[in-house]
Amino acid sequence: xGALRLGRRTTPxxxxxxxxxxxxxxxxxxxxxxxxxxxxxxxxxAQEVFLRLYVTLRRNETVENPRAxxxxxxxxxxxxxxxxxxxxxxxxxxxxxxxxxxxxxPEMSAVERDRMVRFHxxxxxxxxxxxxxxxxxxxxxxxxxxxxxxxxxxxTVGEFMRRAIARLRRLSGE
Amino acid sequence: MNSREQxxxxxxxxxxxxxxxxxxxxxxxxxxxxASCWRCSTELAEIQQTIQKYVRYQEAVRQGHLPEPPAPWFxxxxxxxxxxxxxxxxAWWRRLGGxxxxxxxxxxxxxxxxxxxxxxxxxxxxxxxxxxxxAAELLRKAAAAEQAQPPGRRHIExxxxxxxxxxxxxxxxxxxxxxxxxxATLRPLFEQAHYDWRDPxxxxxxxxxxxxxxxxxxxxxxxxxxxxxxxxxxxxxTTTNSSVLVEAILNLTxxxxxxxxxxxxxxxxxxxxxxxxxxxxxxxxxxxxPRRPAAPATVKPATTGxxxxxxxxxxxxxxEELMVLAVLHELGADLGEPxxxxxxxxxxAVSGYGVSPEIAARIQQQLAGVPGVVVRLGDAPAGTLDxxxxxxxxxxxxxxxxxxxxxxxxGGPTAFEQFSEGLLGINEELMARAYALHxxxxxxxxxxxxxxxxxxxxxxxxxxRDHAVPLxxxxxxxxxxxxxxxxxxxxxxxxxxxxxxxxxxxxxEVLVNTARRTDYLTAVLLGGAxxxxxxxxxxxxxxxxxxxxxxxxxxxxxxxxE
Numbered sequence: 001x002g003a004l005r006l007g008r009r010t011t012p013x014x015x016x017x018x019x020x021x022x023x024x025x026x027x028x029x030x031x032x033x034x035x036x037x038x039x040x041x042x043x044x045x046a047q048e049v050f051l052r053l054y055v056t057l058r059r060n061e062t063v064e065n066p067r068a069x070x071x072x073x074x075x076x077x078x079x080x081x082x083x084x085x086x087x088x089x090x091x092x093x094x095x096x097x098x099x100x101x102x103x104x105x106p107e108m109s110a111v112e113r114d115r116m117v118r119f120h121x122x123x124x125x126x127x128x129x130x131x132x133x134x135x136x137x138x139x140x141x142x143x144x145x146x147x148x149x150x151x152x153x154x155x156t157v158g159e160f161m162r163r164a165i166a167r168l169r170r171l172s173g174e
Numbered sequence: 175m176n177s178r179e180q181x182x183x184x185x186x187x188x189x190x191x192x193x194x195x196x197x198x199x200x201x202x203x204x205x206x207x208x209a210s211c212w213r214c215s216t217e218l219a220e221i222q223q224t225i226q227k228y229v230r231y232q233e234a235v236r237q238g239h240l241p242e243p244p245a246p247w248f249x250x251x252x253x254x255x256x257x258x259x260x261x262x263x264x265a266w267w268r269r270l271g272g273x274x275x276x277x278x279x280x281x282x283x284x285x286x287x288x289x290x291x292x293x294x295x296x297x298x299x300x301x302x303x304x305x306x307x308x309a310a311e312l313l314r315k316a317a318a319a320e321q322a323q324p325p326g327r328r329h330i331e332x333x334x335x336x337x338x339x340x341x342x343x344x345x346x347x348x349x350x351x352x353x354x355x356x357x358a359t360l361r362p363l364f365e366q367a368h369y370d371w372r373d374p375x376x377x378x379x380x381x382x383x384x385x386x387x388x389x390x391x392x393x394x395x396x397x398x399x400x401x402x403x404x405x406x407x408x409x410x411x412t413t414t415n416s417s418v419l420v421e422a423i424l425n426l427t428x429x430x431x432x433x434x435x436x437x438x439x440x441x442x443x444x445x446x447x448x449x450x451x452x453x454x455x456x457x458x459x460x461x462x463x464p465r466r467p468a469a470p471a472t473v474k475p476a477t478t479g480x481x482x483x484x485x486x487x488x489x490x491x492x493x494e495e496l497m498v499l500a501v502l503h504e505l506g507a508d509l510g511e512p513x514x515x516x517x518x519x520x521x522x523a524v525s526g527y528g529v530s531p532e533i534a535a536r537i538q539q540q541l542a543g544v545p546g547v548v549v550r551l552g553d554a555p556a557g558t559l560d561x562x563x564x565x566x567x568x569x570x571x572x573x574x575x576x577x578x579x580x581x582x583x584x585g586g587p588t589a590f591e592q593f594s595e596g597l598l599g600i601n602e603e604l605m606a607r608a609y610a611l612h613x614x615x616x617x618x619x620x621x622x623x624x625x626x627x628x629x630x631x632x633x634x635x636x637x638x639r640d641h642a643v644p645l646x647x648x649x650x651x652x653x654x655x656x657x658x659x660x661x662x663x664x665x666x667x668x669x670x671x672x673x674x675x676x677x678x679x680x681x682x683e684v685l686v687n688t689a690r691r692t693d694y695l696t697a698v699l700l701g702g703a704x705x706x707x708x709x710x711x712x713x714x715x716x717x718x719x720x721x722x723x724x725x726x727x728x729x730x731x732x733x734x735x736e
Contacts, residue, residue, distance in 0.1 A: 014254045021250050029243055030236065043243040051253055058257075083588035119231045129596050138232055143195050152596065156651040158195065159644075160596075162186045163603065169224045170532075 013057045020066055021050045027139055028074045034135060035078040045081055049074045068145035071136055075149050115172075122171035130164035133157055181636045183207060183214045186644060188221055309392035309410045313384065313424075316377035316431035325432065329451040330375050332357055335444070340451065343373050363440045367419035375436050375448045380410070380424045388416040396428065400435070400693055401449060403511065403606055407434065439706075453525065454514035455616060490522045490546040492622050493630050498522050498547060499617060503637055505536050508613070509606045513537070515617070518548065525550040576709045580659050580699060594700045597655050601696045604648040607641045608689040614638060615682035623679075635735055638678065642727070642734035649727035652692065653720040656699070660717050664710030667717035673726040678733035685726050692719045 010018075025046050032042035052073055056063060063069045123131065129150070136146045143154040143161070150157070183191075183204060190196045191204045208215045332339050339357060364371040368386050370379035384390060391413050399405035407425040414420060418441045425435040435449040498515055499508070502524070507513045511533055513526040524541055525548075526534075534551045542549045581590045614637055623631065675681035695716040698705045705712045 010251060010254075014251060017254075018250050021247075025247060026243075030240060033240060039241045039244045043245060043247075046243075047248055047250075047253075050250060051257065054250075054254055055257060079588045079592070083586050115227075116231060116234055119227055120235075123228070123231065127595055127599055129592065129599065134228060135232075137193070138229060143193070153651065153654045154195075155647055156596070156600070156654060158186065158190055159600065159603075159647060159651055161193070162189050163599070165189055165221055165224050166185060168228065169220060172224075172227065 013054065016066075017050055017054045017057065020053070020070065024067065024070055025050070028070060031071065031074055031135060031139075032078045034131065035075070036082050037078055041081055042078075045077055046074065049077060052077075065145055065148075067139070068141055068148050071139065071141065071145075072149035072151075075132070076151075119168070119172045122168050125171055126164050126167055127160075130160050130167070133160040134164050137161065181639070182211065183217070184640060184643065185217065185221065186647070188214065188218045192218060192221055192225070309384070309394050309412065312394065312408055312410060312426060312431065313377055313381040316426050316433065317381045319431050320377050320433075328375075329455075331449050331451050331455075333447040334360065343375070357446075360444065360446055363418060363444060364438075367417050367440070369419055369422075369438070374438065374446075375424075375433050375450060377424065377426065377431070377433050380412075380422060380433070380436070383417070383419065383422065384412050386417075387412075387414045390414040390416070397425070397697065398602070399425070399427070400605065400690065401609070402434075402452065403509075403609070405429075452514055453523075454516040454613070490517070490520060492618070492625050493627065494546055495522055495617060496626065496630055496634055498524060498541065498544075499614065500633055500637060501540050502537070503610075503640065505533055505540065507533050507537060508610045509603075513551075515613075521546050521548050523548045523550065576663075576698065576705055576712050577700070579663055579709055579713075583659055583663070593655065593659060597652070597696055597700060600648055600652050600655060601693060604645060604652060605689060605693055607645040607648065608686050610641045611638060611645070611682050612686045614641075615679040619679055620677050639731075639734040642730050646724075646727040646731055649720075649724045652696075653724045656696075656716060656720045659699070660713040664713035664717075667714045667721060670718060670722035670725045673729040675733070681730055681733045685723075685730050688719065688723045688726055692716075692723050695719055 028046040028049055029042050032045050033039065035042075037045060049070055053063065053066065053070060123134075126134070129152075132150060133146055136149055137143075141149065143157040147154045147157045152160075187196070187200075187204060191201060194201075196204060208218060328343055330341050330343055332341055334357070341357070361371050364374065367383060369383040370376065373379055393409075393411045395409050397407055397409045399407050406428040408428060408431075409423060409425050411421070411423045419438055420441050421437075421439040423435075423437040424433050426433055433450075435447075437445065437447045439445045495515070495517075502508045502513060502515065507529070511526065511529050513524060513529055513533075516523050516525070524537060529537070529551050537551060538549055541547050580593070581587060584590050584593055614634065618626075618634060623634065626634065673681050673684055675684060695712070698712060699716060707715070
């Protein structure tokens with residue numbers, strides 16, 4: 001069974017995990033950055049998450065929704081890494097300035113850039129939980145899956161989502 | 175389906191609909207409603223616009239604004255090979271390193287005291303950047319302010335184990351004799367403690383008592399005001415063994431150092447809670463004393479700076495009062511905005527300081543010029559104390575053992591931070607909903623509600639429903655957050671009591687009281703308030719109270735219909 005890769009036989013489980021790794025590693029990396037990990041930590045943690053998935057599947061454990069599983073593990077692991085490190089820097093404190101700078105988004109008009117900066121500030125004003133819910137929703141996770149990833153119930157996710165959207169509407173109001 | 179009959183859809187429902195999270199039946203109902211309701215379909219479009227903006231923002235952030243991974247991604251097949259080579263079981267498991275073992279749920283780490291302290295400071299910061307000024311210094315300033323400008327006539331609500339009463343203090347010689355009589359049992363205790371009975375909610379009285387103590391311990395922290403959204407208070411707590419009054423808590427507003435809330439606990443476990451009533455609350459009859467007739471509005475209409483009154487203004491009717499509340503609800507000004515609605519003689523006053531400019535402008539637009547309605551919205555009074563200058567590190571922030579147990583239970587300060595953030599958010603909104611319901615109940619006691627026309631009663635029921643539905647969800651969320659953190663720390667929680675009530679007003683009172691209790695217990699869990707009891711008892715009590723709130727909030731839904 002399994003495909004041949006560089007002369008070695010691979011298993012379906014390996015192919016499945018490798019596929020997910022290709023598809024999601026950037027998203028997971030991005031998520032870990034937003035948790036406050038620095039780029040090398042975030043990359044290392046992202047890689048470990050997929051190895052952990054491999055180990056789990058290899059033990060014949062069922063993972064019903066690998067996407068939700070991956071973000072849940074990334075979330076927990078990211079928090080552990082963050083707790084271990086003493087001085088964590090936000091990944092890019094100058095993001096606002098860079099969003100505002102014309103050379104980095106030449107396709108945007110000045111008005112659009114203004115809006116983007118305002119929106120950025122509004123997002124920064126959300127609570128960490130609210131930001132996580134939005135981010136995971138954007139990754140295609142449904143409320144129960146987000147809840148599973150963050151260790152809260154789906155109804156609580158709904159509540160965070162509602163408050164996040166209401167705040168964004170208010171704070172970024174045009 | 176007619177949108178007028180059904181009322182409008184809440185943003186929670188609209189967002190769930192947009193996200194495909196509603197059950198099929200409800201989604202169909204929403205779809206039908208949207209087809210007939212411009213307002214809700216516009217609201218939905220705005221929610222979707224916000225989602226689009228968020229997606230565009232995330233994409234823009236990712237394109238060129240986020241750091242690339244610093245190294246090439248590893249060859250995952252090679253790693254698979256390494257894992258496979260190691261024999262399955264503990265050997266390769268160990269190779270995966272501590273991080274992965276932790277993921278698998280290894281034994282909980284011992285949490286060093288410094289980490290707990292860090293978590294505590296963080297919570298205090300979340301409660302409002304603890305300025306941590308010393309109790310004596312704060313009291314000295316507050317007492318000086320009080321003596322320079324006596325607060326004048328104030329309505330103070332007293333709550334004891336058996337009664338809730340309003341007492342007028344500060345007026346020359348005036349006293350509410352009914353209240354005096356009911357509180358008489360406490361008077362000897364105050365006197366024995368050398369605590370001024372005539373005006374207990376006072377920095378001067380508190381400072382005098384505190385200064386007389388041979389031995390005492392103080393705590394100071396910054397907390398959110400439980401009754402006025404957006405207001406922050408310094409909370410001074412002094413405990414002693416050298417007085418019959420063993421614990422006293424005084425909340426001073428950060429802006430003016432005005433005492434607005436206090437709790438006194440005596441040696442025999444008798445206690446009294448006091449708080450200053452806002453103008454909007456004064457005319458309302460006290461729910462626990464139904465025999466007492468509603469007090470007539472005594473506050474004279476303020477005339478300065480208002481247009482000269484037109485001809486003769488008809489006294490505002492209950493229906494008009496309801497209209498004002500409904501407009502504020504439409505504008506979202508009944509949640510978390512310091513807007514008060516009160517009767518001033520024949521008129522209805524809408525007042526507040528520090529209301530967000532956008533909301534204030536919309537209130538002006540909607541209500542100014544309506545006959546019988548006075549709108550007075552201003553900026554927040556300037557602070558008299560620069561919180562930033564005080565020496566924050568000197569604060570004696572205590573790590574309460576309950577909090578320590580929770581940090582350990584949750585697996586460390588980071589998890590605790592997450593827990594506290596979630597809890598604070600839920601609690602804040604829950605209390606805003608509870609107070610919005612409380613306001614409705616106070617504005618419309620049964621007698622006054624009976625004067626309303628049927629369609630107005632329906633409107634009032636809709637306003638109730640709009641708060642009761644999210645409140646039920648929030649209460650469930652609160653319990654879900656609290657349970658895993660506390661279960662097993664203490665004895666099994668007691669049975670949750672339901673919501674027996676003859677009217678929705680009475681049910682609201684019970685519900686709000688339970689919410690106040692969970693609010694206090696939430697503060698205790700997060701280190702923002704001192705526990706009254708030991709770890710086990712407080713944990714069990716918090717579990718009982720949150721379960722009770724969830725049950726009552728669910729039961730309350732049946733009162734949220736006409």
